[in-house]
Amino acid sequence: MIKFDNVTKIYARGARPALDEVSLEVPRGEFCFLVGASGSGKSTMLSIVLREEHITSGSAFVLGQDLSRMPQRRIPRFRRQIGSVFQDFRLLDRKTVFENVAFAMQVIGRPRHAIMRTVPDVLDLVGLAGKEKRTPHELSGGEQQRVAIARAVVNRPQILLADEPTGNLDPRTSEGIMAVLERVNQTGTTVVMATHDVGLVDQAQHRVVELVEGRVVRDEASGYYGGDV
Amino acid sequence: MRFRFVAAEILHGFRRNLSMIGAVILVTFVSLSAVGAALMLQMQVDRLKGDWYGKVEVSIFLCPVDPVDIANCAGGAVTQDQKNAVRTRLESPEMAPYVAQVFEQDRESVLAEYYERYGEDYLPGQLTVDAFGPVLHVKLTEPVDETKFDVVTDTVSTMPGVLEAVDQSDLLGQLFDLVGKIRLAALAAAGVLALAAVLLITTTIRLSALSRQRETGIMRLVGASNLFIQLPFMLEGAVAALLGSVLAVATLWGGSQFLVAEWVETNFALLMGKVNPLDALAVAPWLVGAAVVLAGLSSALTLRRFTRV
Numbered sequence A: 001m002i003k004f005d006n007v008t009k010i011y012a013r014g015a016r017p018a019l020d021e022v023s024l025e026v027p028r029g030e031f032c033f034l035v036g037a038s039g040s041g042k043s044t045m046l047s048i049v050l051r052e053e054h055i056t057s058g059s060a061f062v063l064g065q066d067l068s069r070m071p072q073r074r075i076p077r078f079r080r081q082i083g084s085v086f087q088d089f090r091l092l093d094r095k096t097v098f099e100n101v102a103f104a105m106q107v108i109g110r111p112r113h114a115i116m117r118t119v120p121d122v123l124d125l126v127g128l129a130g131k132e133k134r135t136p137h138e139l140s141g142g143e144q145q146r147v148a149i150a151r152a153v154v155n156r157p158q159i160l161l162a163d164e165p166t167g168n169l170d171p172r173t174s175e176g177i178m179a180v181l182e183r184v185n186q187t188g189t190t191v192v193m194a195t196h197d198v199g200l201v202d203q204a205q206h207r208v209v210e211l212v213e214g215r216v217v218r219d220e221a222s223g224y225y226g227g228d229v
Numbered sequence B: 001m002r003f004r005f006v007a008a009e010i011l012h013g014f015r016r017n018l019s020m021i022g023a024v025i026l027v028t029f030v031s032l033s034a035v036g037a038a039l040m041l042q043m044q045v046d047r048l049k050g051d052w053y054g055k056v057e058v059s060i061f062l063c064p065v066d067p068v069d070i071a072n073c074a075g076g077a078v079t080q081d082q083k084n085a086v087r088t089r090l091e092s093p094e095m096a097p098y099v100a101q102v103f104e105q106d107r108e109s110v111l112a113e114y115y116e117r118y119g120e121d122y123l124p125g126q127l128t129v130d131a132f133g134p135v136l137h138v139k140l141t142e143p144v145d146e147t148k149f150d151v152v153t154d155t156v157s158t159m160p161g162v163l164e165a166v167d168q169s170d171l172l173g174q175l176f177d178l179v180g181k182i183r184l185a186a187l188a189a190a191g192v193l194a195l196a197a198v199l200l201i202t203t204t205i206r207l208s209a210l211s212r213q214r215e216t217g218i219m220r221l222v223g224a225s226n227l228f229i230q231l232p233f234m235l236e237g238a239v240a241a242l243l244g245s246v247l248a249v250a251t252l253w254g255g256s257q258f259l260v261a262e263w264v265e266t267n268f269a270l271l272m273g274k275v276n277p278l279d280a281l282a283v284a285p286w287l288v289g290a291a292v293v294l295a296g297l298s299s300a301l302t303l304r305r306f307t308r309v
């Protein structure tokens, strides 16, 4: 699904590498946490998977495609197979919950009937049934993040990238979001989640990859946030 | 779905950017009106050129009895032989492509015409029929153009007995020069305005792109194609420019129909003939095309930088 081989990413000439010879494989259907201090390279890793950033050296394969050799025009279709969620939700304030989710289908040219059929199902999946007519500012932070997740998965991506999705939420709300992500993962979607949330990681018992200054220092199949306890 | 979605996006962009879009419409409107007016003026002049030259003839003034200080007239009044030689030259086969008709006006009639024009008491007592020689009027073959005048005047002006060969084509030439200058000025103004239009459209697209960064960001994230992301911006500029061109065509048509046509007909009917408002429709495709080019150019200049994948 995702395969990094000695991937190095240097943003500016002479700068310290944001990723330093990272090798990593994430198989289909896995739920994988990325942990590490601020600036350790978690977001960089996710942007590389999304093909927002080029790698400086090494090789990166995502969904069977070599990212360094992917031509520009193939990027949109490639991204349709990947969903992303961020700490700041990134919703459109003027659109309703339903419209925000439908937007992701409209802009890739999906037909109206498909939108009408799919969006309610997905809103149901993230626990927002009954709130489709609200606008983002009529929702709590947790609910907004659920909308963002619904939008990320409405096109049935094979991979979901989540960059600190609970960063702005209180612990109880975070657990709710985590439950939604687990549900998405159970539908067969591979989930990669960068997080600082110790509680969630410790409780979930999923694979944990820890980065320090751009290097993988720990990779445990069923780990804890801070390593062995 | 796609079409409805794109249409809704454009409308939305219009509402958000109303003043900018208004400016784009007005600038393209004024610019294209100037271009259109210049084109229509040219069409009118081209159509009338033949008419105007057709009304002009070459007048060959022959030497009078009174002495004049011209080498050709050193022998005094023109003789019958000299006059015949000029006529023979004009009616010769080489001149046939140029000369349609020659008729002679005698001295008395020239004097009468002179009095008719300037009044009996102009230079009273000094002016006698001896001050005038006979005049040969030469009508040129159709279609008349400016080169034919020169051929005829050059041919006869050095012949003995010819005081002077003149035509009014120079006057027309000056008129055409003036028309040309007006047209050039109109086109220069239009060019400056077109540049302003490009800058405005560029700025509009840029503002529009900035104010919609979140939308385009999400579009890119979920894999919308470049075309789909950029189309609303391109169309926004294009629709505004097209509206401007449509306004320009309407104004040119209305103007030539209701303002210029009447004014010309009452004041310059002889000179300008009829102004045809349908000319506005003939230039319409060019103006609309120019609007599309302006908008396309602006989009190409901006979009690359503002909506990258």
Ligand SMILES: Nc1ncnc2c1ncn2[C@@H]1O[C@H](COP(=O)(O)OP(=O)(O)OP(=O)(O)O)[C@@H](O)[C@H]1O
Binding pocket: A011, A012, A017, A018, A036, A037, A038, A039, A040, A041, A042, A043, A044, A045
């Ligand atoms: N667009 C960029 N241009 C230049 N340098 C960047 C850019 N993005 C990240 N970096 C640098 O790369 C390094 C890794 O940043 P990254 O955002 O991947 O860290 P992170 O692990 O996501 O941190 P956080 O937990 O704070 O989100 C940092 O040193 C950062 O300054």
Ligand SMILES: [Mg+2]
Binding pocket: A042, A043, A044, A163
């Ligand atoms: Mg980050």
